[in-house]
Amino acid sequence: MKNEGTKSAVLMSEKLHIENKTLFIDLRENEGGQFIQIAELSNDRRSTVVIPFTGSAQFLEALGRVAGAGLAGA
Template sequence: MKREGAKSQVLSTEKLHIENKTIFVDLKENEGGKFLQIAELSNDRRSTVVIPLSGLAAFMEVLQKIAGGTF
């Protein structure tokens, strides 16, 4: 996960355009380990969520429940 002052390297990136938003999904790595960073750009706003690789499976389970309508 990102630490103050730590430089991260982008390992993989995907860009989505959904409605009036641009969403970047990046797999990154720094000295703290690998992490997923999801950034949303909409008008003049930027929001970011960072998920450590250790939490990615649980995050994906929640997304699959929501996408499948089983939440």
């Protein structure tokens, strides 16, 4: 996972525009390994979530369940 002050290389990046938000989904790598970084830009604010690549499958499964529950309730 990302260490403070450690430079990371971007291996792949996707950019999404959803409503008034811009999301950047990056696959990054540093000396600690690979990780996914999700950054949200909205109204001049930036929020970031970092997920170790080893947890990416669990994260995607959980995201699928949450998204499915949202669609079922709509």
